[in-house]
Amino acid sequence: MPADRSTKIVSRNFGVEGANTIDGALSCGAYGVVPKALGMERAAIIEEVKKSNLRGRGGAGFPTGLKWTFVPKGEDAYLVVNADESEPATCKDREIIYWDPHLLIEGVIIGSYALGSPHSYIYIRGEMIREARVLQRAVDEAYARGFLGKPLACKGGTFTTELTVHRGAGAYICGEETSLLNSLEGKRGWPRVKPPFPAVKGLFGKPTIVNNVETIANLPSIIDKGGQWFAELGMGRSGGTRLICVSGHVNRPGVYELPMQTTMREIIEDVCGGMLDGRKLKGVIPGGSSVPVVTPDEIDVPIEADALANSELIKPVEVRPGVNFDMGGGKILRSQAGSGGMVVMDETTDMVAVCARLMRFYAHESCGQCTPCREGTGWLARVATRMAQGHGRPGDTELCASIANGIAGNTICPLGDAAAWPMLGFLTKFRADFEARENRKVVAMPEPRV
Amino acid sequence: MALSFSDEAMQKIAAARSRYPNAQAACLPVLHIAQAEFGYLPDEVIELVSNTLELPVAHVHGVVTFYTMFRRRRQPVGENLLMVCTNISCMLRGGYRVLDRISQKLGIQVDETTPDKKFTLIEEECLAACADAPAVICGPRYFLRLDTDEKVDRMLQELATHPEPEY
Numbered sequence: 001m002p003a004d005r006s007t008k009i010v011s012r013n014f015g016v017e018g019a020n021t022i023d024g025a026l027s028c029g030a031y032g033v034v035p036k037a038l039g040m041e042r043a044a045i046i047e048e049v050k051k052s053n054l055r056g057r058g059g060a061g062f063p064t065g066l067k068w069t070f071v072p073k074g075e076d077a078y079l080v081v082n083a084d085e086s087e088p089a090t091c092k093d094r095e096i097i098y099w100d101p102h103l104l105i106e107g108v109i110i111g112s113y114a115l116g117s118p119h120s121y122i123y124i125r126g127e128m129i130r131e132a133r134v135l136q137r138a139v140d141e142a143y144a145r146g147f148l149g150k151p152l153a154c155k156g157g158t159f160t161t162e163l164t165v166h167r168g169a170g171a172y173i174c175g176e177e178t179s180l181l182n183s184l185e186g187k188r189g190w191p192r193v194k195p196p197f198p199a200v201k202g203l204f205g206k207p208t209i210v211n212n213v214e215t216i217a218n219l220p221s222i223i224d225k226g227g228q229w230f231a232e233l234g235m236g237r238s239g240g241t242r243l244i245c246v247s248g249h250v251n252r253p254g255v256y257e258l259p260m261q262t263t264m265r266e267i268i269e270d271v272c273g274g275m276l277d278g279r280k281l282k283g284v285i286p287g288g289s290s291v292p293v294v295t296p297d298e299i300d301v302p303i304e305a306d307a308l309a310n311s312e313l314i315k316p317v318e319v320r321p322g323v324n325f326d327m328g329g330g331k332i333l334r335s336q337a338g339s340g341g342m343v344v345m346d347e348t349t350d351m352v353a354v355c356a357r358l359m360r361f362y363a364h365e366s367c368g369q370c371t372p373c374r375e376g377t378g379w380l381a382r383v384a385t386r387m388a389q390g391h392g393r394p395g396d397t398e399l400c401a402s403i404a405n406g407i408a409g410n411t412i413c414p415l416g417d418a419a420a421w422p423m424l425g426f427l428t429k430f431r432a433d434f435e436a437r438e439n440r441k442v443v444a445m446p447e448p449r450v
Numbered sequence: 451m452a453l454s455f456s457d458e459a460m461q462k463i464a465a466a467r468s469r470y471p472n473a474q475a476a477c478l479p480v481l482h483i484a485q486a487e488f489g490y491l492p493d494e495v496i497e498l499v500s501n502t503l504e505l506p507v508a509h510v511h512g513v514v515t516f517y518t519m520f521r522r523r524r525q526p527v528g529e530n531l532l533m534v535c536t537n538i539s540c541m542l543r544g545g546y547r548v549l550d551r552i553s554q555k556l557g558i559q560v561d562e563t564t565p566d567k568k569f570t571l572i573e574e575e576c577l578a579a580c581a582d583a584p585a586v587i588c589g590p591r592y593f594l595r596l597d598t599d600e601k602v603d604r605m606l607q608e609l610a611t612h613p614e615p616e617y
Contacts, residue, residue: 088537088576119469126519127533127577129616130590164469169478170518172575186470186477187509188516204471247539247580254581289538289576341580343538354538361537361575367516 003233003241003259005271010217010243011257013100020134022141025102031147033220037110038154040223045114049219051227053239057092058082058175058212059288059339060414061238061305068115068209070199076116077199077207080184081108081216083124083135084168084175088289088361089341092243093213095255097124097131100217101138105163107216109147110223112161113154115209119162122213123180126168136165172365176413177210178202179367190369191413214243235260235304242303242340249276249346264299268344279346283429287338289358290418292317292425293351294335305337317421318428319405320398325424328409333421351433355426356384362419373416376407380423392437400434401427453494455502459487463502473503477513481520486617489526527570528563529613533587536573539580544597548584549573551602568610589614 018024025031037045050065071077081104085093096104104122112120122139124132142148142163151158166184168174174183178192181203202208218240222230231239238260244267245255251273258271264284268275275281281296286308294301294314301311308314314334317325324332345354363381368374380403387396400423408420427434455463466479480499481491488495491514500510514520521527532552536545549560552571556564563570579585582594586605591614593605 085578086576089539089580090576091578091580091582094578125578126517127574127587129587130592133590167478167482168517169481169520171516183478184475186474186505186513188512204475245581247583248542253583285538341539343542343580345542349542354541357536357538357541364575 001232002235002261005258005262007233007241007259008257009221009241010096010100010103010214011255013103014095014255016099020099020101020138022102022138022145025100025138030102031106031109033224034106034109034147034152037220037223038113038152038159041155042114042116045110045223048222048227049114052218052222052230053227053234053237054215054218054222054230055238055305056212057214057218057243057340059087059290061337063237064211064215067199067211070197071115071207071209072200075207076118077209078203079108079111079115079117079120080177080180080203080208080210081120081122081213082175082177082180082210083122083128083131083213084180085128085213085339086125086172086175087339087341088358089245089247089285089343090288090339091245091247092255092340094128094131095243096213096217097128097135101135102142103217103220104135104213105138105142105147107219108163109161110219111209111211111216112163113159117161119164121164121166121184121203123166123168123174123184125174126170132165132167139163139165171367172361173367173413173415176415179413180210181208188367190367191415193412233259235302236306238304238306242337244303245341246272246344247341248344249279249349250274250344251276258303260304261302263302264294264342267303267342268299272344275344275346279348281344282347282349283345283351285341285343285345285422286335288341289343289361290414290422291336291338292333292421293429295429298335303337303340303342308335308337310334315428317424319401319424321431325405325408325428333424335425350388351426351430352384352437353388355423355434356381356388358422359384359419362415366415366419370411370413370416372407372410373419376403376416377419379403380407380419384423387434387437390437392434392439394438396438397427397431397434453488453498455484455487455498459483467503474505474509476503477505477510478517481510481514482617485520490521490523492522527616528567529615530569530588530609531616532569532571532609533574533577534571535575535577535579535583535585535587537576539576540583540585543583545584548586548596548602551599552586552606555603555606568613569606589616 013019174189183189359381363377404420404423
């Protein structure tokens with residue numbers, strides 16, 4: 001049965017005071033699925049996750065069960081949870097950690113058992129000081145109650161989960177899984193060249209699976225109610241529900257757990273109570289700052305990954321008018337579900353300023369390893385900023401497109417694409433706004449400024 | 451006299467070290483412990499960390515300079531480190547207004563500390579509080595939906611009397 005808006009899997013304890021302590025969590029049923037999971041064969045858990053159509057909630061949307069099967073047969077893999085939530089406009093993992101850390105830990109126990117993880121790590125973003133404390137307390141409680149660090153009876157023996165919370169120290173790039181692994185190994189967070197993929201050679205040179213917080217938090221329900229149930233909640237190849245973080249110009253911004261079938265229009269008009277002050281919509285970034293923006297006539301598309309990627313309602317991103325951007329192998333780019341961070345922008349929004357702010361972000365966060373990204377993001381930030389501030393030069397629009405197209409697909413990790421795609425997206429959907437800034441006429445500093 | 455860690459810090463370091471199969475992996479946790487102890491990470495502290503974990507100084511230096519939260523500056527930060535988000539979700543709801551108001555009230559620019567060492571102001575990238583924009587983090591505390599000057603002023607008053615240190 002498809003999910004409806006009352007279906008709550010990962011957000012069921014949001015707003016429930018005390019659910020983030022062990023006693024509160026236990027009274028909400030935390031760790032209830034652990035005996036069932038540990039009573040199953042490891043392969044049966046992986047099979048159930050495959051059947052569930054659970055897809056990674058960090059941004060790439062890769063099928064989780066399939067990812068798990070990339071671990072070489074007969075080998076154990078480290079489980080690493082990616083809690084480095086830093087994609088602009090994304091604020092869901094932080095909510096899970098704050099309100100329901102024991103749900104996450106329960107998911108980690110299940111995942112660790114399925115993968116045979118000798119020691120699991122949660123890599124939490126450095127700036128999340130409060131959440132790191134909440135999570136560390138929860139882990140300490142779980143150790144004290146014997147859910148962690150103690151042999152638990154499992155199919156054919158016992159299994160012990162070791163879990164460590166590892167704090168980052170401020171670097172967006174560490175949300176990229178290989179960069180995260182380097183950071184976890186005590187190095188600078190530089191992404192690694194793939195292959196080898198982490199599933200084959202990851203943390204400390206061993207097979208490793210990196211999964212997002214929301215992904216892992218879904219595991220207890222999948223094991224409890226079955227992969228089939230989870231798959232049926234969803235839509236197409238995407239099982240379950242989705243946490244959508246709505247920010248920007250709506251009446252009720254918030255983090256909502258929603259059915260995959262929900263369209264962007266329903267989210268804005270219904271879930272979030274319409275546009276702020278009744279103003280008109282200008283654009284929506286559907287899934288975090290790295291995905292291409294869409295226009296008001298493109299919002300009747302569900303938030304599900306394949307729908308956003310393939311719906312013909314969304315015009316493809318172009319490198320110049322009439323020429324589609326090529327993601328590689330002739331694949332066109334429309335938009336993406338990404339991390340579920342939806343930014344709603346009204347008619348008063350200066351798209352050039354928003355784009356420039358984003359480009360400044362990517363330039364700041366580029367790790368400096370690959371030349372196209374290190375140089376290109378800096379140039380995008382500078383050119384977009386001068387346009388936003390009224391110092392645009394003739395040809396700047398074309399210059400931005402050309403720089404972005406030069407970055408895309410030419411870097412080790414997806415940060416290059418993450419900067420290039422929104423740049424090209426803004427140019428495709430709001431080209432006139434950019435072209436109007438090409439003349440060197442100083443416009444009043446817009447509010448918001450860059 | 452050469453710099454050294456307190457006994458309490460050494461215990462924390464040993465505990466952190468035990469969570470990883472090699473010393474290098476304890477680098478970030480130990481740098482956090484060091485920063486909590488000394489307030490910032492000048493050359494002497496980097497050397498201390500490198501000796502403690504038996505890692506090359508160049509490695510530790512490279513790590514420290516890569517991450518934005520590790521501070522090399524000689525001046526330790528104020529009691530309250532105000533991290534003001536100005537990324538898009540906050541920008542759309544007045545993040546820059548919050549930044550300007552704080553700057554005006556405290557009489558300091560971004561990356562500066564007030565003379566009484568109570569506040570340091572920094573501009574942050576997305577703090578993952580987008581649905582409650584505009585947002586400021588100070589230590590473990592969130593200040594959300596700062597949509598009026600009054601709310602910003604109240605935050606500063608509270609923090610002046612009840613600081614929220616990072617560690």
